[in-house]
Amino acid sequence: MGLFSKSKEVIGVDIGSHNIKVVQLKKTGENNYQLLKYGSAPISLDYNTESSPFDRKQSAVNSLKKLLIQNKISIKKAVTSVSGNSVIVRYVKFPSLSHAELEKTIQFEAEPYIPFGVQDVNIGFQILGEVMDEGQKKMETILIASKKEIIQDRTDILEEAGLIPVIVDVDAFALENAFEISSTSQGAGENIMLVDIGALVTNIVIVENGVCRVVRDVLVGGNNFTKALQKNLQVDFLTGEKMKLENGLIMFDERSVEKTEEDDEDKVQISEIIVNAVKSLIEEIQRSIDYYQTQSEEKIVSRIVLSGGSARLNNLDKFMSQELHIPVEIHNPFNSEKIDTNLFSGEQFIEEAPSLVVAFGLALRRERDIK
Numbered sequence: 001m002g003l004f005s006k007s008k009e010v011i012g013v014d015i016g017s018h019n020i021k022v023v024q025l026k027k028t029g030e031n032n033y034q035l036l037k038y039g040s041a042p043i044s045l046d047y048n049t050e051s052s053p054f055d056r057k058q059s060a061v062n063s064l065k066k067l068l069i070q071n072k073i074s075i076k077k078a079v080t081s082v083s084g085n086s087v088i089v090r091y092v093k094f095p096s097l098s099h100a101e102l103e104k105t106i107q108f109e110a111e112p113y114i115p116f117g118v119q120d121v122n123i124g125f126q127i128l129g130e131v132m133d134e135g136q137k138k139m140e141t142i143l144i145a146s147k148k149e150i151i152q153d154r155t156d157i158l159e160e161a162g163l164i165p166v167i168v169d170v171d172a173f174a175l176e177n178a179f180e181i182s183s184t185s186q187g188a189g190e191n192i193m194l195v196d197i198g199a200l201v202t203n204i205v206i207v208e209n210g211v212c213r214v215v216r217d218v219l220v221g222g223n224n225f226t227k228a229l230q231k232n233l234q235v236d237f238l239t240g241e242k243m244k245l246e247n248g249l250i251m252f253d254e255r256s257v258e259k260t261e262e263d264d265e266d267k268v269q270i271s272e273i274i275v276n277a278v279k280s281l282i283e284e285i286q287r288s289i290d291y292y293q294t295q296s297e298e299k300i301v302s303r304i305v306l307s308g309g310s311a312r313l314n315n316l317d318k319f320m321s322q323e324l325h326i327p328v329e330i331h332n333p334f335n336s337e338k339i340d341t342n343l344f345s346g347e348q349f350i351e352e353a354p355s356l357v358v359a360f361g362l363a364l365r366r367e368r369d370i371k
Protein backbone atom coordinates (compact mmCIF):
# COMPACT_ATOMS: atom_id res chain seq x y z
CA MET A 1 0.00 0.00 0.00
CA GLY A 2 1.47 3.32 -1.06
CA LEU A 3 4.81 1.70 -1.91
CA PHE A 4 5.72 4.14 -4.65
CA SER A 5 4.11 7.18 -3.21
CA LYS A 6 5.89 9.14 -0.51
CA SER A 7 3.16 11.74 -0.38
CA LYS A 8 1.36 12.27 2.90
CA GLU A 9 -1.46 14.02 1.06
CA VAL A 10 -4.86 12.45 1.52
CA ILE A 11 -8.42 13.22 0.53
CA GLY A 12 -11.36 12.95 2.91
CA VAL A 13 -14.19 10.86 1.45
CA ASP A 14 -17.51 10.86 3.32
CA ILE A 15 -19.61 8.03 1.91
CA GLY A 16 -23.10 8.95 3.09
CA SER A 17 -26.30 7.10 2.28
CA HIS A 18 -27.52 10.05 0.20
CA ASN A 19 -24.40 11.88 -0.99
CA ILE A 20 -20.67 11.28 -1.36
CA LYS A 21 -18.55 14.23 -0.30
CA VAL A 22 -14.83 14.75 -0.95
CA VAL A 23 -12.46 17.37 0.45
CA GLN A 24 -8.77 17.93 -0.31
CA LEU A 25 -6.69 20.25 1.85
CA LYS A 26 -3.11 21.44 1.64
CA LYS A 27 -1.25 21.93 4.88
CA THR A 28 0.22 25.44 4.82
CA GLY A 29 1.39 25.78 8.43
CA GLU A 30 1.32 24.15 11.87
CA ASN A 31 -2.44 24.54 12.11
CA ASN A 32 -3.24 26.10 8.78
CA TYR A 33 -4.73 24.64 5.65
CA GLN A 34 -5.80 25.67 2.20
CA LEU A 35 -8.96 24.22 0.71
CA LEU A 36 -7.82 22.87 -2.68
CA LYS A 37 -10.79 20.81 -3.85
CA TYR A 38 -14.23 19.88 -2.71
CA GLY A 39 -17.26 18.21 -4.24
CA SER A 40 -20.48 16.44 -3.50
CA ALA A 41 -22.48 14.02 -5.63
CA PRO A 42 -25.78 12.27 -4.94
CA ILE A 43 -25.86 8.50 -4.87
CA SER A 44 -28.66 8.04 -7.34
CA LEU A 45 -31.11 5.56 -5.93
CA ASP A 46 -34.71 4.85 -6.54
CA TYR A 47 -36.25 5.35 -3.13
CA ASN A 48 -39.52 3.76 -4.11
CA THR A 49 -37.96 0.33 -4.53
CA GLU A 50 -35.68 -1.30 -2.03
CA SER A 51 -32.31 -1.19 -3.75
CA SER A 52 -29.98 -4.08 -2.97
CA PRO A 53 -26.66 -3.58 -1.14
CA PHE A 54 -24.95 -4.41 -4.44
CA ASP A 55 -26.83 -1.63 -6.29
CA ARG A 56 -26.02 0.82 -3.50
CA LYS A 57 -22.35 -0.03 -3.70
CA GLN A 58 -22.29 0.31 -7.49
CA SER A 59 -24.06 3.68 -7.33
CA ALA A 60 -21.58 4.86 -4.71
CA VAL A 61 -18.60 3.76 -6.82
CA ASN A 62 -20.01 5.51 -9.93
CA SER A 63 -20.74 8.73 -8.03
CA LEU A 64 -17.28 8.75 -6.47
CA LYS A 65 -15.57 8.14 -9.80
CA LYS A 66 -17.50 11.02 -11.37
CA LEU A 67 -16.70 13.28 -8.46
CA LEU A 68 -12.96 12.60 -8.74
CA ILE A 69 -12.97 13.29 -12.47
CA GLN A 70 -15.13 16.41 -12.29
CA ASN A 71 -12.96 17.91 -9.57
CA LYS A 72 -9.68 16.78 -11.20
CA ILE A 73 -8.58 15.03 -8.01
CA SER A 74 -5.43 12.99 -8.56
CA ILE A 75 -4.51 12.20 -4.93
CA LYS A 76 -5.01 8.48 -4.38
CA LYS A 77 -4.80 8.06 -0.62
CA ALA A 78 -8.17 8.37 1.00
CA VAL A 79 -9.52 8.64 4.54
CA THR A 80 -13.11 7.56 5.04
CA SER A 81 -15.46 6.82 7.91
CA VAL A 82 -18.29 4.69 9.22
CA SER A 83 -21.30 5.50 11.37
CA GLY A 84 -24.70 4.20 12.42
CA ASN A 85 -25.54 0.92 14.07
CA SER A 86 -22.47 -0.95 12.78
CA VAL A 87 -20.26 1.16 15.04
CA ILE A 88 -20.17 1.10 18.82
CA VAL A 89 -18.40 3.74 20.91
CA ARG A 90 -18.20 3.06 24.65
CA TYR A 91 -16.52 4.73 27.61
CA VAL A 92 -14.86 2.01 29.62
CA LYS A 93 -12.64 1.95 32.72
CA PHE A 94 -9.96 -0.67 32.07
CA PRO A 95 -7.33 -1.91 34.56
CA SER A 96 -4.20 0.25 34.51
CA LEU A 97 -2.05 -1.01 31.63
CA SER A 98 0.37 0.56 29.18
CA HIS A 99 -0.90 1.35 25.69
CA ALA A 100 1.11 -1.59 24.32
CA GLU A 101 -0.25 -3.97 26.94
CA LEU A 102 -3.81 -2.92 26.32
CA GLU A 103 -3.27 -3.33 22.59
CA LYS A 104 -2.34 -6.97 23.18
CA THR A 105 -5.32 -7.72 25.41
CA ILE A 106 -7.95 -5.42 23.92
CA GLN A 107 -9.96 -8.19 22.25
CA PHE A 108 -10.39 -9.91 25.59
CA GLU A 109 -10.97 -6.74 27.65
CA ALA A 110 -13.46 -5.34 25.15
CA GLU A 111 -15.64 -8.41 24.79
CA PRO A 112 -18.13 -7.65 27.61
CA TYR A 113 -18.83 -4.19 26.18
CA ILE A 114 -19.53 -5.16 22.57
CA PRO A 115 -22.92 -6.44 21.44
CA PHE A 116 -21.33 -8.17 18.40
CA GLY A 117 -18.95 -11.14 18.25
CA VAL A 118 -15.38 -9.84 18.73
CA GLN A 119 -14.33 -11.85 15.67
CA ASP A 120 -16.73 -9.75 13.56
CA VAL A 121 -15.38 -6.34 14.54
CA ASN A 122 -12.29 -4.19 14.30
CA ILE A 123 -11.47 -2.69 17.67
CA GLY A 124 -9.75 0.61 18.34
CA PHE A 125 -9.25 2.56 21.55
CA GLN A 126 -8.00 5.83 22.93
CA ILE A 127 -6.82 6.20 26.52
CA LEU A 128 -8.24 9.38 28.04
CA GLY A 129 -6.41 9.27 31.36
CA GLU A 130 -6.17 7.71 34.79
CA VAL A 131 -9.17 7.69 37.13
CA MET A 132 -9.84 6.20 40.56
CA ASP A 133 -12.67 3.69 40.55
CA GLU A 134 -13.74 2.15 43.86
CA GLY A 135 -10.27 2.67 45.30
CA GLN A 136 -8.49 1.21 42.25
CA LYS A 137 -6.42 3.00 39.65
CA LYS A 138 -8.04 2.56 36.25
CA MET A 139 -7.72 4.01 32.77
CA GLU A 140 -10.63 5.79 31.24
CA THR A 141 -10.71 4.63 27.65
CA ILE A 142 -12.83 5.25 24.57
CA LEU A 143 -13.51 1.89 23.00
CA ILE A 144 -14.51 1.77 19.34
CA ALA A 145 -15.81 -1.38 17.67
CA SER A 146 -16.78 -1.36 14.04
CA LYS A 147 -18.23 -4.29 12.12
CA LYS A 148 -15.71 -5.69 9.65
CA GLU A 149 -18.35 -5.94 6.93
CA ILE A 150 -19.05 -2.18 6.94
CA ILE A 151 -15.33 -1.38 6.87
CA GLN A 152 -14.97 -3.79 3.95
CA ASP A 153 -17.91 -2.15 2.19
CA ARG A 154 -16.34 1.31 2.53
CA THR A 155 -12.84 0.23 1.48
CA ASP A 156 -14.27 -1.70 -1.50
CA ILE A 157 -16.01 1.48 -2.72
CA LEU A 158 -12.76 3.47 -2.45
CA GLU A 159 -10.70 0.78 -4.19
CA GLU A 160 -13.22 0.26 -6.99
CA ALA A 161 -13.09 4.01 -7.61
CA GLY A 162 -9.27 3.77 -7.90
CA LEU A 163 -8.37 5.09 -4.43
CA ILE A 164 -6.17 3.65 -1.68
CA PRO A 165 -7.87 3.51 1.72
CA VAL A 166 -5.43 4.56 4.46
CA ILE A 167 -7.68 5.27 7.46
CA VAL A 168 -11.25 4.33 8.32
CA ASP A 169 -12.41 6.74 11.02
CA VAL A 170 -15.77 7.25 12.71
CA ASP A 171 -18.06 10.14 11.61
CA ALA A 172 -18.30 11.44 15.18
CA PHE A 173 -14.52 11.83 15.52
CA ALA A 174 -14.28 13.49 12.12
CA LEU A 175 -16.92 15.98 13.30
CA GLU A 176 -14.90 16.70 16.42
CA ASN A 177 -11.70 17.11 14.38
CA ALA A 178 -13.42 19.56 12.06
CA PHE A 179 -14.89 21.49 14.97
CA GLU A 180 -11.56 21.79 16.77
CA ILE A 181 -10.00 23.75 13.94
CA SER A 182 -12.95 25.93 13.08
CA SER A 183 -13.70 29.45 14.21
CA THR A 184 -16.52 28.27 16.47
CA SER A 185 -13.97 26.55 18.69
CA GLN A 186 -14.68 26.15 22.34
CA GLY A 187 -14.47 28.83 24.97
CA ALA A 188 -12.92 27.73 28.27
CA GLY A 189 -15.28 25.49 30.22
CA GLU A 190 -17.82 25.40 27.41
CA ASN A 191 -19.42 22.07 26.53
CA ILE A 192 -20.56 21.91 22.96
CA MET A 193 -22.88 19.47 21.26
CA LEU A 194 -22.15 18.69 17.63
CA VAL A 195 -25.10 17.31 15.67
CA ASP A 196 -24.67 16.14 12.07
CA ILE A 197 -28.02 15.33 10.48
CA GLY A 198 -27.69 13.29 7.31
CA ALA A 199 -30.35 11.35 5.43
CA LEU A 200 -30.49 8.17 7.54
CA VAL A 201 -28.26 8.89 10.52
CA THR A 202 -27.74 11.73 12.99
CA ASN A 203 -24.39 11.80 14.78
CA ILE A 204 -24.50 13.36 18.24
CA VAL A 205 -21.27 14.29 20.03
CA ILE A 206 -20.67 16.28 23.20
CA VAL A 207 -17.21 17.83 23.34
CA GLU A 208 -15.71 18.87 26.65
CA ASN A 209 -12.24 20.47 26.69
CA GLY A 210 -11.42 18.94 23.31
CA VAL A 211 -12.51 15.42 24.33
CA CYS A 212 -15.64 13.65 23.06
CA ARG A 213 -17.66 12.78 26.18
CA VAL A 214 -20.81 11.49 24.54
CA VAL A 215 -20.84 9.80 21.15
CA ARG A 216 -24.14 8.52 19.85
CA ASP A 217 -25.64 7.84 16.44
CA VAL A 218 -29.41 7.79 16.11
CA LEU A 219 -31.15 6.36 13.09
CA VAL A 220 -33.24 9.42 12.35
CA GLY A 221 -32.42 11.93 9.61
CA GLY A 222 -33.70 13.87 6.63
CA ASN A 223 -35.29 10.78 5.09
CA ASN A 224 -37.67 10.62 8.04
CA PHE A 225 -38.83 14.18 7.29
CA THR A 226 -39.42 13.28 3.64
CA LYS A 227 -41.17 10.01 4.53
CA ALA A 228 -43.52 11.87 6.88
CA LEU A 229 -44.60 14.05 3.94
CA GLN A 230 -44.84 11.01 1.69
CA LYS A 231 -47.13 9.22 4.13
CA ASN A 232 -49.31 12.14 5.23
CA LEU A 233 -49.79 13.71 1.82
CA GLN A 234 -49.86 10.46 -0.18
CA VAL A 235 -47.07 11.55 -2.53
CA ASP A 236 -44.02 9.65 -3.79
CA PHE A 237 -40.61 10.03 -2.16
CA LEU A 238 -39.19 12.45 -4.71
CA THR A 239 -42.23 14.75 -4.50
CA GLY A 240 -41.96 14.68 -0.71
CA GLU A 241 -38.24 15.46 -0.95
CA LYS A 242 -38.94 18.42 -3.25
CA MET A 243 -41.61 19.77 -0.87
CA LYS A 244 -39.17 19.51 2.03
CA LEU A 245 -36.36 21.33 0.21
CA GLU A 246 -38.63 24.09 -1.08
CA ASN A 247 -40.51 24.74 2.14
CA GLY A 248 -38.92 23.59 5.35
CA LEU A 249 -40.32 24.85 8.63
CA ILE A 250 -42.37 27.98 9.21
CA MET A 251 -41.64 29.59 12.56
CA PHE A 252 -44.50 30.59 14.83
CA ASP A 253 -44.08 34.33 14.29
CA GLU A 254 -44.19 33.78 10.53
CA ARG A 255 -47.29 31.58 10.89
CA SER A 256 -49.24 34.41 12.41
CA VAL A 257 -48.99 36.23 9.09
CA GLU A 258 -52.40 36.13 7.43
CA LYS A 259 -52.99 32.69 5.97
CA THR A 260 -55.68 33.52 3.47
CA GLU A 261 -54.01 32.21 0.35
CA GLU A 262 -54.31 28.52 -0.38
CA ASP A 263 -50.60 28.40 -1.09
CA ASP A 264 -49.87 29.49 2.47
CA GLU A 265 -52.12 26.83 3.91
CA ASP A 266 -50.18 24.19 2.01
CA LYS A 267 -46.93 25.56 3.38
CA VAL A 268 -48.27 25.51 6.92
CA GLN A 269 -49.43 21.91 6.49
CA ILE A 270 -46.04 20.85 5.11
CA SER A 271 -44.29 22.61 7.96
CA GLU A 272 -46.49 20.93 10.55
CA ILE A 273 -45.84 17.47 9.15
CA ILE A 274 -42.07 18.07 9.13
CA VAL A 275 -42.21 19.56 12.65
CA ASN A 276 -43.72 16.31 13.96
CA ALA A 277 -40.90 14.28 12.44
CA VAL A 278 -38.27 16.77 13.65
CA LYS A 279 -39.67 16.46 17.18
CA SER A 280 -38.66 12.81 17.41
CA LEU A 281 -35.10 13.82 16.53
CA ILE A 282 -35.22 16.60 19.11
CA GLU A 283 -36.32 14.03 21.73
CA GLU A 284 -33.22 11.97 20.97
CA ILE A 285 -31.02 15.05 21.29
CA GLN A 286 -32.70 15.91 24.61
CA ARG A 287 -32.06 12.35 25.78
CA SER A 288 -28.33 12.74 25.08
CA ILE A 289 -28.27 16.08 26.93
CA ASP A 290 -30.08 14.52 29.91
CA TYR A 291 -27.69 11.56 29.95
CA TYR A 292 -24.72 13.92 29.92
CA GLN A 293 -26.17 16.01 32.72
CA THR A 294 -26.73 13.00 34.96
CA GLN A 295 -22.93 12.64 35.13
CA SER A 296 -22.52 15.84 37.17
CA GLU A 297 -24.45 18.98 38.02
CA GLU A 298 -21.85 21.13 36.29
CA LYS A 299 -22.34 19.42 32.96
CA ILE A 300 -24.36 21.81 30.88
CA VAL A 301 -24.46 21.93 27.09
CA SER A 302 -23.96 25.58 26.24
CA ARG A 303 -24.30 25.47 22.47
CA ILE A 304 -25.38 23.15 19.67
CA VAL A 305 -23.48 23.21 16.40
CA LEU A 306 -25.42 21.72 13.48
CA SER A 307 -24.08 20.20 10.30
CA GLY A 308 -25.03 17.67 7.62
CA GLY A 309 -27.30 18.18 4.63
CA SER A 310 -30.41 18.29 6.80
CA ALA A 311 -29.02 21.23 8.80
CA ARG A 312 -30.08 23.18 5.72
CA LEU A 313 -33.76 22.52 6.41
CA ASN A 314 -35.28 25.98 6.49
CA ASN A 315 -35.58 27.27 10.11
CA LEU A 316 -34.45 23.99 11.70
CA ASP A 317 -31.82 25.82 13.78
CA LYS A 318 -34.37 28.31 15.12
CA PHE A 319 -36.93 25.61 15.88
CA MET A 320 -34.40 23.42 17.70
CA SER A 321 -33.17 26.32 19.74
CA GLN A 322 -36.74 27.21 20.71
CA GLU A 323 -37.56 23.62 21.74
CA LEU A 324 -34.31 22.85 23.58
CA HIS A 325 -33.69 26.34 25.05
CA ILE A 326 -30.09 26.21 23.87
CA PRO A 327 -28.44 28.42 21.22
CA VAL A 328 -28.13 26.53 17.92
CA GLU A 329 -25.82 27.55 15.10
CA ILE A 330 -25.02 26.10 11.69
CA HIS A 331 -21.43 25.06 11.19
CA ASN A 332 -19.49 26.43 8.25
CA PRO A 333 -16.20 24.55 8.73
CA PHE A 334 -14.35 26.81 6.31
CA ASN A 335 -15.22 29.99 8.12
CA SER A 336 -11.94 30.15 10.00
CA GLU A 337 -8.76 32.18 9.69
CA LYS A 338 -6.90 28.85 9.76
CA ILE A 339 -8.49 27.79 6.46
CA ASP A 340 -7.65 29.61 3.26
CA THR A 341 -10.66 29.36 0.94
CA ASN A 342 -9.48 31.87 -1.65
CA LEU A 343 -10.04 29.42 -4.47
CA PHE A 344 -13.79 29.31 -3.77
CA SER A 345 -16.59 31.77 -3.30
CA GLY A 346 -20.27 32.25 -3.97
CA GLU A 347 -23.57 31.34 -2.45
CA GLN A 348 -23.44 27.66 -3.39
CA PHE A 349 -20.11 27.21 -1.61
CA ILE A 350 -21.53 28.69 1.58
CA GLU A 351 -24.73 26.66 1.31
CA GLU A 352 -22.90 23.38 0.76
CA ALA A 353 -20.33 23.92 3.53
CA PRO A 354 -22.34 22.45 6.46
CA SER A 355 -22.76 19.15 4.61
CA LEU A 356 -18.97 18.90 4.07
CA VAL A 357 -18.03 18.87 7.77
CA VAL A 358 -17.36 15.11 8.02
CA ALA A 359 -15.34 15.05 4.76
CA PHE A 360 -13.40 18.08 5.99
CA GLY A 361 -12.68 16.39 9.34
CA LEU A 362 -11.45 13.31 7.47
CA ALA A 363 -9.23 15.38 5.17
CA LEU A 364 -7.54 16.83 8.26
CA ARG A 365 -6.21 13.39 9.15
CA ARG A 366 -2.65 12.78 7.96
CA GLU A 367 -1.02 9.49 7.18
CA ARG A 368 1.24 9.81 10.18
CA ASP A 369 -1.89 9.29 12.27
CA ILE A 370 -2.05 5.66 11.24
CA LYS A 371 -0.93 3.30 13.91
Ligand SMILES: Nc1ncnc2c1ncn2[C@@H]1O[C@H](COP(=O)(O)OP(=O)(O)OP(=O)(O)O)[C@@H](O)[C@H]1O
Pocket residue numbers: 015016017018019020197198199200201202221222223241244245248308309310311312313314355
Ligand atom coordinates in the same frame (compact mmCIF):
# COMPACT_ATOMS: atom_id res chain seq x y z
N1 LIG B 1 -32.05 22.58 1.65
C1 LIG B 1 -32.35 21.45 2.31
N2 LIG B 1 -33.42 21.40 3.15
C2 LIG B 1 -33.74 20.28 3.80
N3 LIG B 1 -33.06 19.13 3.70
C3 LIG B 1 -31.98 19.12 2.90
C4 LIG B 1 -31.57 20.27 2.15
N4 LIG B 1 -30.48 19.94 1.43
C5 LIG B 1 -30.22 18.65 1.70
N5 LIG B 1 -31.11 18.14 2.57
C6 LIG B 1 -31.21 16.78 3.11
O1 LIG B 1 -29.97 16.37 3.59
C7 LIG B 1 -29.88 14.94 3.53
C8 LIG B 1 -28.54 14.56 2.95
O2 LIG B 1 -27.55 15.07 3.80
P1 LIG B 1 -26.08 14.44 3.86
O3 LIG B 1 -25.45 14.57 2.53
O4 LIG B 1 -25.41 15.03 5.03
O5 LIG B 1 -26.48 12.91 4.12
P2 LIG B 1 -25.58 11.62 4.02
O6 LIG B 1 -24.26 11.91 4.65
O7 LIG B 1 -25.55 11.13 2.62
O8 LIG B 1 -26.46 10.63 4.90
P3 LIG B 1 -26.11 9.74 6.17
O9 LIG B 1 -24.97 10.40 6.91
O10 LIG B 1 -27.37 9.72 6.96
O11 LIG B 1 -25.76 8.40 5.63
C9 LIG B 1 -31.05 14.45 2.70
O12 LIG B 1 -32.04 13.91 3.54
C10 LIG B 1 -31.54 15.75 2.04
O13 LIG B 1 -32.93 15.73 1.80
Ligand SMILES: [Mg+2]
Pocket residue numbers: 014015016017198199308358
Ligand atom coordinates in the same frame (compact mmCIF):
# COMPACT_ATOMS: atom_id res chain seq x y z
MG1 LIG C 1 -23.47 11.70 6.61
